[in-house]
Amino acid sequence: MTGGSRRFGRPSGWQTFYLLWLIVIAILALLGRYSDLALSADLVLLALFFVSVRHHVQQRNSLQDVCNFYESAHSLDDLQLLLGDRPYSRILQTVLELGRFDWAVLFLMDFEKDSFVAVEAAGISLDHFKPVSFDHISSEHTSDSMKLSLKLLEHAFKTHEFRGALAGSALERNNIFYGCLLVGRRDSESELAAEDSFRLDILSDQISICLHNYRLHKELAFHAEELAQRQAQIQRELEMARIVQDGALPRQMPEIEGIEVASYLKPARFIGGDFLRYIDEGSHKNLGILIGDVCGKGVPAALVMAVVVCLFNERTALEVAPGELMGRVNISLKEFLGAGSRFNSTALWGVFDLSAMQFTYCSAGHDFPLHYSVSSNSLTELESTGTLLGIFNESIYDSRSVAIADGDKILFYSDGLVDFFEAWSGCDDGYIYLKEFFLQRVAKLPCEIVKEISELVENSPAAVKDDITVAVSCIDRNRKVEKQS
Numbered sequence: 001m002t003g004g005s006r007r008f009g010r011p012s013g014w015q016t017f018y019l020l021w022l023i024v025i026a027i028l029a030l031l032g033r034y035s036d037l038a039l040s041a042d043l044v045l046l047a048l049f050f051v052s053v054r055h056h057v058q059q060r061n062s063l064q065d066v067c068n069f070y071e072s073a074h075s076l077d078d079l080q081l082l083l084g085d086r087p088y089s090r091i092l093q094t095v096l097e098l099g100r101f102d103w104a105v106l107f108l109m110d111f112e113k114d115s116f117v118a119v120e121a122a123g124i125s126l127d128h129f130k131p132v133s134f135d136h137i138s139s140e141h142t143s144d145s146m147k148l149s150l151k152l153l154e155h156a157f158k159t160h161e162f163r164g165a166l167a168g169s170a171l172e173r174n175n176i177f178y179g180c181l182l183v184g185r186r187d188s189e190s191e192l193a194a195e196d197s198f199r200l201d202i203l204s205d206q207i208s209i210c211l212h213n214y215r216l217h218k219e220l221a222f223h224a225e226e227l228a229q230r231q232a233q234i235q236r237e238l239e240m241a242r243i244v245q246d247g248a249l250p251r252q253m254p255e256i257e258g259i260e261v262a263s264y265l266k267p268a269r270f271i272g273g274d275f276l277r278y279i280d281e282g283s284h285k286n287l288g289i290l291i292g293d294v295c296g297k298g299v300p301a302a303l304v305m306a307v308v309v310c311l312f313n314e315r316t317a318l319e320v321a322p323g324e325l326m327g328r329v330n331i332s333l334k335e336f337l338g339a340g341s342r343f344n345s346t347a348l349w350g351v352f353d354l355s356a357m358q359f360t361y362c363s364a365g366h367d368f369p370l371h372y373s374v375s376s377n378s379l380t381e382l383e384s385t386g387t388l389l390g391i392f393n394e395s396i397y398d399s400r401s402v403a404i405a406d407g408d409k410i411l412f413y414s415d416g417l418v419d420f421f422e423a424w425s426g427c428d429d430g431y432i433y434l435k436e437f438f439l440q441r442v443a444k445l446p447c448e449i450v451k452e453i454s455e456l457v458e459n460s461p462a463a464v465k466d467d468i469t470v471a472v473s474c475i476d477r478n479r480k481v482e483k484q485s
Contacts, residue, residue, distance in 0.1 A: 088120035091207060096122055099199045101183040105129055106207075108171075108179035116179065165192045169204035173212035181207060238270045241302060254278040256287045258354045260479055262446035263471035264454045266416075272467035273301030273345075274414045275309050279316055285354045286318045291469060292347035292366060292389075293414045304343045307336055308389065312349070322349045322362035323399035326386060330364070330397070333390040344390040348412065352404070354477065359410065360401040364389045367415050370435060372442045374407035379435055382410075408475045409446065411438050416466035417453070423462055446472035 092104045103123030107116040110131070118129035166184040170177065181204050185192070192200075253261060263276055273294035280287050290312055294301045311329045326349060337343055348369065350361030359371075365388040368381040386397035404410075413434070421437070422430035441449050449472050457468060 086120070089122065091210070092120055092122035095181070095183065095203050095207075099183060099196065099203055101196075102185045102187075103183070105182045106179065107132070107182065108211075109177060165190045165196075167192050167197065167200055169200050171204055171208045171211060173208040176212065176215070178208060178211045178215075238299070241299060242271050254280050254287060256280055257480055258285070258475065258477040259287050259352055260446050260474045260476055261287075261289075261471065262450040264450045264457075264469070266454075266457055266464055266468040268416070268464045268467050269298045271299065271302040273297060273305045274416065274467035274469040275305050276412075276469050276471055277309065277312075279318065281318055287352040288316065288318050288349065289352070289412065289471065289473070290316070290347070290349050291412050291414070291471060292345055292364075293416075293467065293469070294345045295343060297467065300343070304337075304345065308333060308345050308347065311336075312347075316349075318351055321399045322351065322360055323385065323397040325349055326362045326364055326389075326397040327395070330386075330389045330395050331393055334393050337390050341390065344388040347389055352473070352475075354475075357404055357475075358401045359404050360399055362386065362397050362399050364395075364397060367413055367418065369413075370411040370438055371402060371404075372409045372411075372438070374405060379439055404475050406475050406477055409442055410473045411449075412469075412471040412473070414467060414469040416464070416468035417470050419466050420457060420460070420464065420468055423465075424456060424460055446474045 088106050092106060095101065095104045101123070103121070105121045105124065105126075106119055107129075108119050110117050113131070114133060116132040118126060118131070120126065121129065165187070166182070168180050168182045171179045171181060181200070183200060253263070261278065265272075265274060265276060267274070273296055275290070275292050275294075277290045278287060279290065290309075292305075292308060294305045294308065296304075308329070311332050312325075315325055315328050315332075317325070326347065329347070333345070346364055346366040348361060348363040348366040350359055350369075352359050361369075361382060363369075363382065363384040364386045365384050368383055371380045371382055372378075373380065380402070382400075382402065385400055387395045411434075418430035418434055420430070421427065421433045425433050427433045438449070441452070444452075450470060453470055457464065
């Protein structure tokens with residue numbers, strides 16, 4: 001054990017030295033019986049021995065005092081001292097105890113009023129010390145902390161006619177001048193020695209550290225409150241943006257005879273750039289679907305998304321060919337974004353025509369929907385028919401039609417779903433996994449397929465990195481919708 005080794009281990013250098021000294025004294029004491037000279041030498045050595053031991057003990061006590069002083073002085077830089085009631089009182093009491101002064105006064109700077117303010121006193125009434133203007137202590141303004149502290153010391157000495165020792169020290173840290181510490185003794189005969197000045201300097205340094213830490217603490221608290229207010233403002237603005245987004249993109253599911261639909265949207269952030277909307281215009285035979293994805297995430301993508309949706313809302317008509325409608329929206333979006341914009345959007349606009357039993361669509365670079373055909377029990381990709389929206393005014397968009405039959409299902413989605421399946425399953429190609437996933441569940445209802453996907457997303461421990469949108473449509477002309485009166 002450490003303690004045991006210190007107690008019973010090898011003697012220290014001083015112990016060996018004193019042991020040898022005692023041996024010599026004992027030998028001379030034995031020889032002193034036969035020689036007066038040996039006896040005299042023994043007495044001299046014995047006297048020197050006691051003087052040396054006394055000096056060593058005093059030295060150790062002095063060293064212990066210094067250690068205790070430093071330990072207590074370091075407690076002055078504790079930030080907690082300035083967070084309670086009368087914070088400076090505890091500091092000055094420590095100054096009196098460690099510095100062995102009769103009184104102490106703490107002056108802090110007030111740059112707004114160009115003055116020193118006595119904030120606390122110990123051992124003397126604070127009423128004696130009024131705010132001291134810079135003009136009263138200095139003929140010229142200066143940033144030299146030592147000059148200011150000496151001028152304050154001189155002013156205090158003349159104003160209060162102190163009859164004792166008086167000293168002052170500047171409180172400065174990282175080139176920031178905080179104020180001055182004045183100390184004194186009442187005895188008119190007393191003087192401040194070098195040791196007193198040394199103690200005062202150490203105490204002043206520790207108080208300066210404490211004041212500096214307190215200043216940093218206040219600044220951090222101020223910035224934290226400011227950030228909290230800004231965060232609350234941003235949250236309110238995001239909430240308003242979400243309300244605007246919901247207004248531009250109604251979430252209500254359509255009730256159309258002959259088609260059953262289900263959908264799920266999961267933004268990666270508070271608001272997203274994916275969009276999905278159904279349009280029926282009161283028709284019982286036609287249903288339009290709009291799905292797309294604006295490049296980017298967050299508020300910028302959400303703003304562009306709202307613009308794209310509004311452009312479609314303004315121009316959409318079920319009787320207009322999807323390719324023609326897409327071309328109109330592309331030109332308007334390009335004009336809105338301008339030549340230097342980096343934003344663009346995918347989009348797919350399609351119309352289910354139950355009279356002709358076909359689905360006519362136009363895709364501006366959107367992810368290929370998957371069409372499941374009951375008759376062939378296979379999946380077909382509905383490929384893109386044009387470039388992304390908002391890039392080229394000259395882009396040409398074609399319309400395509402595919403035959404549909406009862407029992408057919410079409411899966412619409414955004415690339416966020418593909419990315420999710422890659423992360424969730426650990427596969428290299430999320431698109432292939434999605435096709436297999438959909439093919440294994442084509443016998444289920446659209447709401448069941450969408451619910452399973454939504455539960456996978458919501459229960460996944462991994463964060464959603466991109467907006468996820470999925471919609472499943474099923475053709476069923478036997479499906480009836482109850483009319484609400």
